[in-house]
Amino acid sequence: MRLICFALALAGLLPLAAAQTRPAYQQPSAAIREVLDTPALPRLLPSPERSQLAIIEQARYPALADLARPQLRLAGLRFDPRSATPIGLVGIERLRLRALRQADAPERSVTLPKPGLWHSFVWAPDGQRFVLERRLDQANELWVGDTASATLQRVPKVNINNVLADGEQAWLNPEEVVVLSIPQRRSAAPHASVAPMVQESLGRNSPERTHADLLRSVQDEALFEFHAQSQMLRVNLRSLRTQALGSPGLYHSLTTVGEGQGVLSERLVRPFSYTLIWSDFPSVVELWSPEGKRLRELARTPLRQGVAIDGVIPGPRQFFASPHKDAALYWVEALDGGNPAQRAAFRDRLMRLDPPYQGEAYEVQRMPYRFARLRFADDGQHALLSEEDRSRAWTRSYWLPLRGTQSRMLFEHAVRERYRHPGSPLLRTLPNGRLVAQTQQGDLLMVGPGANPRGERPFLDRMSVRDGSTARLFQSAEQAYEMPLAWSEDRRLLTLRETATEPPNLVLREGAQAQALTRISDNQPRLRKLRRxxxxxxxxxxxxLSFWLVLPPDYRDGEHRPTLVWAYPMEFNDATLASQLAATGNRYQPVSGINPQLLALDGYVVLMDATMPVVGDLRAVSDGFIEQLMMNARAILDKAEDLGVTDPRRVAVGGHSYGAFMATNLLAHTKLFRCGIARSGAYNRTLTPFGFQSERRSLWDAKETYLRVSPFLYAHQIKEPLLLIHGEYDNNPGTFPMQSERLYQALAGTGGSARYVQLPFEGHGYQARESVGHVQWEMSQWLRSCLREPKN
Structure with missing residues (x-):
């Protein structure tokens, strides 16, 4: 409450004099402040055809006053009702353009008129123009930029609605785009009123996950419907003229059909739900001509209520439009009623409907497992189709002819496979703005991180679609992390290269020659003083197992320092997969504002990203959660002691979200740690009764496990001090602020030592500069108080 008052004063919502009588936000040490106040690295965004480069300098943090803007929290959404934008936008502070393939090309600065917050830069498919949005207090404008002149023009009378579809666009061609705008003629917003909230369950199973910000009344429904309503507008970027397509509706998805032959839209319809978020509401899928004529209603998807855990809705779902001239439409249908518990030879099938979109669709492919994704290839004839067996975390991908012949399986692997992962398709942009998988002489180009026991070496492969064999076209050197971005017909490769001390920069490769296209330098030299x-x-x-050993700048060999172990558990169904390293030492390490690694600047040893695998049958992996956490923790501490860097009497454990759940369980069930830090966690699993993380059983199917892994129920055993931090508006499923509030009360009521910090206006992660600075201060002060040299 004390921090809330100060934040309200900063936002101009409370007199500062009232806030000054209460403690204010605190600042960490000068060394950590220096890192927190370093500007963000610029974004390097090549144009789709790789001729131009946008250099985008953004604010590192949203302003606290911005997080405190008046907002509505409805149907799982949080938005500013005045501008129809999400809360917490990070603004563009400076925008520069230049020719891409000349390292010394002159830059053209784009003037961003004040006032307002500029955001959402998007290139037109040919790179000759770009679009930007400017949020004002009462509007969110659309602006068009000319690349050659680096000038901006506002599209008159267009206010983008980002409530449901944040930045949703459909490019008909490089000069025309369909956007979602607030209707020009709409009535006043519904007035607030008070009414009872009524829900009914009429004997039908409805195992819903826990969500925040749900609708609670008829009034909420009316507010949601009013603010989420938008109008499809066809915008000509050259003339700035607009044309309305169809009538206003609750549109949340737009997709270009073919080479601009139409637009595929999805919009929400009633009935809404008080237990589900907006993406689970009923939806109507429609096809429109570029002139705004509705060609066909394709489907009406039902409310996603009563769907089994890990299940899907029956009937059509997940709609796709071909990005090629054939302009075909695709969707997925369940063959098992959507219930994974039902035995079936095939789970899903892919359907196709061709122009002129009359009659019935026909089946293209049946899948033994659940559909995962569809990626069209640039040849106009094939797609990469993937399915997933969730019961054993296994995935398969097929090379799918879109007409007539049977697909061919290209590869399969565990979902969490790293060392033998084949990568993902290299993508390129078509003139209609659609991304497609790039092919070369009929084969598929695949790009991946190239994980191995020594780290990661990104690669570009040409994969044969006939037998799945691969030929390597490029692989990063060991000392650098160089990710392929684009491959041209003349065998020139555009990459993004970084090292442990050099931030990402664009490189153009032609044979053995490499040309640096940008020269972004290290902006956090203080972090390089840390020994990692x-x-x-x-x-x-x-x-x-593994961890990153982070030593303070003044560390001397042989010292035994107080230590923080920071971790996040991961579930695996195979010990071999659990043993694969997920860390690499050849990447630049920008550190987020709440990263506990910064505590090494205050003199602590930090064992960062300590691996905490939990291995077992995924259908019951949580049964051994506590025992495996204890085994992991014991091994981590033994190794730290062997290295001679840690004082085993002064070790803390911490984590964020599921990591907070882990840390609190370790304090409840072991005596290995002197204290703990738990940020934005969940501690009572009876409040998430229909599954959590990898757990797919309900509380009533696995009651003993739910109770066993809930540290709230063992609060009387937590005698080591625990720092709890939580965002006031945490909207992550399952980690409501109540979880920390109730654990604090349990600890206080059973004689435990705890401190609970609630951050005003913050969600699951913490964004504002005031918040991240205070979190670093809290963590550092907590370690200082509880990791002091013990008395003999």
């Missing part, structure tokens, strides 16, 4: 080393070891059952 990847340490690997094994736990008692042979599973490979």
């Amino acid at each position: 080393e990847l340490v690997t070891f094994k736990r008692a059952d042979g599973v490979e």
